[in-house]
Amino acid sequence: MGLLRRSTSTTATNDESGAPASGDELDPGAPIAAVASHSDAALHRQTDEGSQLMRPSKAATDAAVREIVLTGELWPEVDPDDETMIVNMGPQHPSTHGVLRVMLELEGEVVLRLKPVIGYLHTGMEKTGEELTYVQGGTNVTRMDYAASLFNETVYAMAAEQLLELELPPRAQWIRMLMHELNRMSSHLLFLATNGMDLGSTSAMIYGWREREEVLRFFEKVTGLRMNHNYFRVGGSAADLPDGWQDDVLAVCNSVDYGVAEIDELLTNNPIWLERTVGIGVITSAQALALGASGPILRSTGIPWDLRKEQPYLPYDQVAFDVIYAESGDCFDRYRIKLMEILESARIVRQCVEKMPEGDYRVQDRKVTPPPRARIDESMEALIHHFKLFTEGFKVPAGETYAAVEGPRGELGCYLVSDGTAKPARMHIRAPSFYNLQTAGAMMHGGLVADAITIISSVDPIMGDVDR
């Protein structure tokens, strides 16, 4: 489409925000609401963790577009004398998806402001990444977005491969694409399940988890684990697909198609569901771009931005699929986008089954990937390679790079700096949940507590991804 510049280069960029640089075409025409400063003091007073100001910091105030985003708009005017209540929703709360803490300023049931407070799951994984070799690194990054761990592994491996200038064999790339789409399905099914649950539909939760289970069962067969697989490593994958994987994958696809149809039937045309989601949590494309949102949130505002099309990285240019996007940017659109993306993923997976090439599932470079187990008994050289690889790792040429994939929640990137040793000098993950979560405050337009839940659920943050 003409309004978006298509990135001609398939190589990675250092653009961390993931937003297309087409400011002249995107008009941030939204009205700027005044900063509601009177209640900041109240907010500050009632917290025991120091400054919890919702007002943008001084450095940020001059950028008008940030003001829109950080203060939201169309918030109801409040009489400063009115008493408001601050509710700390979380970190222990049934629907904050882990340990997210959300500060709500309430007047009765009307939410005046919503502010996510993060850091409750911060375990310093990026710093840990600097202490692990490139061989070990996969076990670390896979635990970040635990609902979509294969994407984390891939993006880490891709960054290292870019520095090593490795070209993967076709089968390794297709395996990655296949597993990515399956993981996107499982992650989106988790979203549908929790989104239904958060709005009070317990059946939707079980239906979502039931189909996700089928995907996880296949993952267990391929990688040995249901989550945190450490399956994609630098130079390819840890193992080839098991015999008869085609049948398993097709069975998974059929089962997911059925489950998605069931959720669709249960929720999409349900009048209560429509009342709860349509027009709730509206965000504009300008706000979404300014906050660096990507994935379904950005696509729900009318921007069909998908890295699989914009910067094809795996053989995504060899399969047919559609980018699903919507116009109104509300919770219903985000629900519907994810629902339909599952079907698109199933479409890609079916093409992968047809087109999967034969060949190696990893590069046959013994400096990067270990020799087959059988060779270690026969060859001294293989034994040495194996030993060196798993004790010292391999050295990566000095340099820096950024690799990005389209994760289920948006642009997932890995910024890697190497100083020529076997461990990265700096490893940063651009976590989509972290950026997306900031849109929650902008989505809240003076709805009720139930709308706040809908919005948090619709942002779909994975706290491991947010805090890292």
Add this chain to the structure above:
Amino acid sequence: MIEDPLWADGEIDLADVVIIIGKVIFAFAFLMITVVLFIWFMRKVISDMQNRIGPNRAGPFGILQTLADGVKLFMKEQSIPEQADQRIFKLAPYLTLLPAFLAFCVIPWGTQITIAGNTTNLQVAEIPMGVLWILAMSGIGVYGVMLAGWASGSKYPLLGSIRASAQVISYEAALGLAVIGAVIRSGSLSMQSFVAVQAWDGPGSLRDWLIASAPLSFVIFVIAALAETNQPPFDLVEAEQELVGGFHTEYTGIRFAMFNVAEFMNLVTMSAVAITLFLGGPNGPGTDRADNWGALISFAWFVGKLWIFLFAAVWLRASVPRLRYDQLMDLGWRKLIPLALVWTGILAVIKVGRAEGWEPGIYLPASFAGAGLVALFIYACMPKRELVPAPSGRSVPSGPSGPSGTGDTSGTSGIDTSGSTTSGTAPKEVAHR
């Protein structure tokens, strides 16, 4: 009002006292067993609808699971928050449980039975204003919920109790108007009169059942009763995803169990009321027998109808998402109450018209036309909800178009926004405060 034949002889002897005590014990046991079975039934049926197994450890098919839960909760520590108002906090569960049982006392669960020469109604107490008693008890029941939330000294329970009081007050009106519809047809507030009006006398008596003459009242009653008893999709009071546990967030142990039991007791009672008012109560084929078999059959009919209602409640629980607070109020005040009001007017006109022998060809159309005018008037007087346009600022044109031209493998499809689902320019309704 129909007197209990037990008092027909004019004096109270020992047999009367024993029978009354027996009936009280039976009613309480029946209610408790129904609730215990219902909790198990609910979990089992929802499990089945969700492809799960559900409770299957305690007893055959897990039927004793509720008992096991009760014993566990009974043994648990009962913590009281520091901020709580101790006395009210302890009182609240009883305030919820007691009205739930008291309301059941006026429900006739069968026709008449003869024990050792004494004939009596299968009902604990016949009150001339039985229907009002039920409305009063369901209104009092909310005090327990409200005070529990207030006394907890915590924010989520407070929000839950605010929701509870608003919800019950709102739906009390619709519930009362729906009941009036049945009362107009039966001509009395006494529960026994409903049984008498709908008495079984061959299949033709199905037309006497009040659901046939006041169908809209029945629908309004069921919706309002679900809201009144905080059943899904109106269970905002304890909405777990929003308010953690709602009004009983801070409750543990047996006090928590009492709230749960009271909730389901209310559901059972309201189902029983719906049956009595609209579905013939304990009447059905076979209940026109004069002997005790007739009484037994009538009890079986009552239980059978009750479980059909309870199953419907479970079905709803498994199928629908929860309403939002303002949508709930909207449904109550702007839809159910005007509808019930207009419908009650029509029923009243029909009743008077029949009694006075008016020409049906004239007064029936006239009453509907009058009701239509009243409905228009109510609708015109209704305050409009404030509409705020959705935030604008998007500049991407609508309509599907491909983002990139990589040949036949690429395409971009927009979501079909047909129908009432969504559109970019739809106004956003904000809640009235």
